Amino acid sequence: MDTETSQPAIIEFIKVNKIYPPDVVALRDVSFSIKAGEMIFLTGISGAGKSTLLKLICAMEHPTKGLIDVQGRELSSITPAEMQLLRQKIGMAYQDFKLLPGLTVYQNIAMPMEVTYTPNRTIKDRINYLLDLLNLTDKKHIRAGKLSRGEQQRAALARAAANYPPILLADEPTGNLDQDNARLVMKLFDQLNRAGSTIIIATHDPLILRDYSAAQTLEIRQGELIKNDTLDN
Amino acid sequence: MKLSAILIQTVRNLRQTWGSQIMTLATVTLSVLIFSFFFLIFLNLKHAGIRLGDNIRLLVYLDHQPTAAAQAKIRSEIRSFGKVDKIVFKSSRDAFAQLKRQLGPDRDVLDDFDPEFLPPFIEVYPLRSLSSLSHINNFANFLATLPGAQKVQYGRGWIERLGYFTQLIRLILFLSGGLLVLTATFMVSSTIRLTVVSRRPELEIMRLIGASRSYIQAPLLLEGLLQGVLGSGLGIACLYLLFNWLQHHFNGPGLFKLLQLTFLPPAMTGAILSVSILLCTTGSIVSIRKSLRL
Numbered sequence: 001m002d003t004e005t006s007q008p009a010i011i012e013f014i015k016v017n018k019i020y021p022p023d024v025v026a027l028r029d030v031s032f033s034i035k036a037g038e039m040i041f042l043t044g045i046s047g048a049g050k051s052t053l054l055k056l057i058c059a060m061e062h063p064t065k066g067l068i069d070v071q072g073r074e075l076s077s078i079t080p081a082e083m084q085l086l087r088q089k090i091g092m093a094y095q096d097f098k099l100l101p102g103l104t105v106y107q108n109i110a111m112p113m114e115v116t117y118t119p120n121r122t123i124k125d126r127i128n129y130l131l132d133l134l135n136l137t138d139k140k141h142i143r144a145g146k147l148s149r150g151e152q153q154r155a156a157l158a159r160a161a162a163n164y165p166p167i168l169l170a171d172e173p174t175g176n177l178d179q180d181n182a183r184l185v186m187k188l189f190d191q192l193n194r195a196g197s198t199i200i201i202a203t204h205d206p207l208i209l210r211d212y213s214a215a216q217t218l219e220i221r222q223g224e225l226i227k228n229d230t231l232d233n
Numbered sequence: 234m235k236l237s238a239i240l241i242q243t244v245r246n247l248r249q250t251w252g253s254q255i256m257t258l259a260t261v262t263l264s265v266l267i268f269s270f271f272f273l274i275f276l277n278l279k280h281a282g283i284r285l286g287d288n289i290r291l292l293v294y295l296d297h298q299p300t301a302a303a304q305a306k307i308r309s310e311i312r313s314f315g316k317v318d319k320i321v322f323k324s325s326r327d328a329f330a331q332l333k334r335q336l337g338p339d340r341d342v343l344d345d346f347d348p349e350f351l352p353p354f355i356e357v358y359p360l361r362s363l364s365s366l367s368h369i370n371n372f373a374n375f376l377a378t379l380p381g382a383q384k385v386q387y388g389r390g391w392i393e394r395l396g397y398f399t400q401l402i403r404l405i406l407f408l409s410g411g412l413l414v415l416t417a418t419f420m421v422s423s424t425i426r427l428t429v430v431s432r433r434p435e436l437e438i439m440r441l442i443g444a445s446r447s448y449i450q451a452p453l454l455l456e457g458l459l460q461g462v463l464g465s466g467l468g469i470a471c472l473y474l475l476f477n478w479l480q481h482h483f484n485g486p487g488l489f490k491l492l493q494l495t496f497l498p499p500a501m502t503g504a505i506l507s508v509s510i511l512l513c514t515t516g517s518i519v520s521i522r523k524s525l526r527l
C-alpha cells in the first residue's frame with residue numbers, strides 16, 4: 001500500500017554487527033526496517049541472535065558496527081536525557097523476565113508507570129485490567145519471586161505493556177505458557193497493536209506461528225538475516 | 234521529580250534492605266560515639282588542666298624586702314618573661330601572719346619567735362593555660378635569676394607530670410581521632426556501596442524503563458541523609474547516656490570529683506552532627522556514582 005510505504009520507519013537497522021567479547025558473533029550485517037504499527041515475528045533457532053537483536057533496539061546492548069534508528073533517532077548519538085525518554089516509550093518483556101523478586105506483582109507492573117508519573121488511580125485501573133486479562137488477578141499482591149515461571153512471564157508482559165508503549169518488544173513471551181495462556185498473551189498484543197503499538201515478538205513457538213501464519217516475519221540464522229517478508233520488501 | 238515519589242521509593246528501599254540499613258546505621262552510630270567519646274575526654278582533660286592550674290603558684294623567697302621601686306622593676310621583669318596572672322609581694326610579717334593562720338590552734342609555738350624571722354617572698358600566679366603550665370619549669374629557672382632571689386618553690390613533680398600527661402593524651406587523641414574519621418568514612422561509604430551493589434538489578438530495571446537520573450538517585454541520597462541524621466543523633470544520645478552513667482558512678486571522692494566532668498558544648502555537638510551527616514551524604518553520592526555509571 002502506498003500510504004504505508006511512504007510512512008517513515010520506526011525501527012531501522014543498517015548493517016548492524018554485534019560481537020560479544022571476545023569473539024562471539026551474535027549478529028552479522030543485519031539490515032531491515034519496520035514501520036510504525038506493524039506486528040513482526042522474529043524467528044530463528046536457539047542462539048541465532050533473537051534476544052541480542054531486541055536488546056539492541058532498547059539500547060540494553062550496543063552494536064559493534066552499524067547504525068540503529070529508533071523513532072527517527074540514531075541510538076549511538078543520542079543524549080542521556082533523550083535515551084531516557086525513548087526508553088519510556090519502549091516496553092520490553094525480557095526472556096529472563098527481570099522482575100524484582102522482593103516486590104509484589106502489582107509493584108513490579110507499576111514501576112514503568114511510576115517513572116512517568118502516572119496518577120495512582122490510573123495505575124490501579126490499568127494493572128487491574130492487565131491482571132484480569134492475563135488471568136493473574138489472584139497473584140496481585142504476591143511477591144514476584146514466589147510465582148511460577150509461567151506466572152512470572154505474564155507479569156513481565158504486563159509490565160512491558162503497562163504504559164501503552166509505542167514499541168513493544170517481547171522475547172519468547174509464550175515460552176513457559178500453555179496454549180490457553182499463550183492465546184491470552186496474543187490477545188493482549190493484538191489489542192495493543194490495534195491501538196497503534198509496533199510489536200516485535202521473538203519466538204519459535206510453532207503454535208503461535210501457525211495461528212499467525214500470515215504475519216510478517218524476520219528470520220535469523222547464526223546471526224544473519226535469512227528471511228525478511230516485512231511490508232518493506 | 235515529585236517529592237511523594239521520592240518518599241515512596243525511599244520507604245520501599247528501606248523496607249527492602251533493612252538488614253544492611255541497620256548495619257550502616259550501627260556503623261555510623263558507633264563511629265560517632267567513639268569519636269565524640271574521645272573528644273569528650275580530651276575536652277575534660279583540658280578543663281581539668283586549667284582548673285588544677287587555679288592552685289598553681291610559684292614562691293620566690295628573697296634575701297631582703299625590696300623597696301617599692303625595686304618591686305616595680307621586678308614586676309616588669311617577670312611580665313616581660315612570660316604571661317602572668319598575678320604577682321603578689323609578701324613581707325616577712327605577712328609570711329609570719331600566714332604561718333600563724335596555718336597553724337591554727339597551735340599558733341602559740343610561734344610566740345617566742347621574732348615576727349621577722351621568715352624571709353619575704355613573691356607569689357607568682359602563672360596564666361591558667363595548658364601551654365604556660367607546661368613551661369613552668371623554664372619559668373621557675375628564670376625566677377631564680379631575679380635579684381635577691383634565694384629559692385624558688387613550686388609543686389614541681391606533679392605539675393611536670395600533668396604537663397607530660399596532657400601532651401601525651403593530646404598526641405594520642407589527634408592520632409586516634411584522625412584514624413577514626415578515616416575508618417568511619419571508609420566504613421560508611423563501603424556499607425552504602427554494598428547496599429547499592431545489592432540493589433543493582435533494581436537500578437538496572439529502573440534505567441531500562443527510562444527512569445531519570447534524579448528519579449534513581451534522589452531516594453538513595455535521601456537514604457544517606459537519613460542514615461547520617463539518625464546515626465549521628467543516636468551516637469550523641471548514647472554518648473550522653475554514657476556521660477550520665479560515668480557521672481553517677483564516679484561522683485564519689487577522688488580524681489573524678491576533682492575533674493568535674495562537663496558534656497560537649499552545643500556548638501561542638503552541632504559540628505559533630507553536621508559533619509557526620511555531610512560525610513554520610515557525600516559517601517552515598519560517591520558510591521552511587523561509582524556503582525551506577527549511568
Ligand SMILES: Nc1ncnc2c1ncn2[C@@H]1O[C@H](COP(=O)(O)OP(=O)(O)OP(=O)(O)O)[C@@H](O)[C@H]1O
Pocket residue numbers: 020021024025026044045046047048049050051052053095
Ligand atoms: N552477554 C553475552 N556474552 C557473550 N555471548 C553472548 C551474550 N549474550 C548472547 N551471547 C551469544 O550470542 C549468541 C546469540 O544469543 P541470543 O541470546 O541472542 O540468542 P537467541 O536467539 O535469543 O537464543 P534463544 O532462543 O536460546 O533465546 C549466542 O551464541 C550466545 O551464546
Ligand SMILES: [Mg+2]
Pocket residue numbers: 050051052095171
Ligand atoms: Mg533469546
